[in-house]
Amino acid sequence: MKAPCFREWFAALPALNQPQRLQVLDALRPAAGLHEVLALIEQCRSPGRRCPHCRCERWNRHGHANDLQRYRCFSCRRTFNDLTGTPLARLRLKGKWLDYLETLRASRPVRAAADEVKVHRNTAFRWRHRFLDRVKEDRPARLSGIAEADEMFILESQKGSRKLDRPARKRGGTASRRGISRELDCILVARDRSRQTVDTVTGRGPVSKVQLERHLLPFLDRDVLLVTDANAAYRAFARAHGIAHQAVNASAGERLRLGPQGPIHVQNVNAYHGRLREWLMPFHGVASRYLPNYLGWRRMLDGGNITSADQLFRLAVGPIHSRR
Incomplete structure (x- = not known):
């Protein structure tokens, strides 16, 4: 638009009514x-x-x-x-990215986010996992002091898969066997008293010493006190690596006891489990292959460190080119 035309158009803006301004x-x-x-x-x-x-x-x-x-x-x-x-390479509609990131901060389901930003629901789903690809890696370097660790289990899901390696379940369904089995995804959560959180999907079924070495050991400070339940895998893991360890026997009714470094319990990590389960409910089932993205999403919201779409965008892009 030429400058005289723009000035004429701009001067007419105050004459617009409310619907026209919107x-x-x-x-x-x-x-x-x-x-x-x-x-x-x-x-x-x-x-x-x-x-x-x-x-x-x-x-x-x-x-x-x-x-x-x-x-x-x-x-x-x-x-x-x-x-x-x-992860954002070749994505289009860049002008709507920040509006979409606000829907991520508000934990909007796919269809609600698509309607709010005015994109197709498939686009909203694709954007969700592109933007969360780097968020899931944003973990603290170390857990220090007293660190609690415990697992939670959710039913394995192949939602969205074209081929299943098991019979289909109607509307999510339930596990065919009672207790902890290979039909459940194991989510390991470790959290210290300063609210630094590390979470990961270790696989299906109960957690093992090898999985703890792979997923938990790199995040534990040398002088950390690890507090867990009475699972034998934690005891073997701590003994093998010289980590101070205290176990709370919940099955015997023990919930808390006092130790030299402070209260010994796993209530912080169990409370995090409860918030995570409640937060996942509006999504009506999460595919197992996307579960790490949702864990990073929830960890980002729970920490309260991301307060704007700009911050989330910086985290989603990640320093790819400057890494050595």
Whole structure:
């Protein structure tokens, strides 16, 4: 639009009635959202930008494509943009990303998020797991002091799969066997008294010493006191690695006892289990293959560290190009 036409149009804005103003704001929202997203991408990527193909730090600008600045590497001569190599590569409708991230912060189901952002429900589902791909890796480096650990189990689900390796269950169904079996996904949650949380899907069935070594050991501080229930796998794990360990025998009615470092219980981690189960209910079943994404999503919300869509976007992009 030429400048005189723009000035004439801009001067007429005060004459618009309320519905017309809302219509103009809705029309301008994607453009404003696109500008904000492009500015965030530039802020995240400009420090330490490097070629995602060969890690070379020398590049030159090479035009624009899909609203993004392209670059050409001096070494391998391949082109890239600031989203190449990230989970957000090749996603469209960038102007709606921040609005969608607000629906993630509000834990909206797929259809509700799609209606709110005005995209197809398949797009909303795809965006959900692209944006959460890096969020699930955002864990604390170490658990220190008194760290509680316990497992929770949910029914294994192949929701959305074209082929099942078992007979189909109607509306979720229930396990065919009582107790802890291979029909249940095991979610290990460890949480210290400063509310630092580590969670992971260890597999199906009861947790083992080998799984604890793989999923829990890297996050435990050397001087940590590990508090668990009476599961023998924890006792063998702690003994093998010289970790201070206290067990609470809940089956014998023991809930809490006093120790030299403070109260010995697993109530914090069990409370987290309860919040996680309640939070999962509106989704009406989560496919097992996507369960790590939902765990990261819930951990992000429970920590309260993500207070805006901008912060979530920075976490979703991740420092791919600057990693060594």
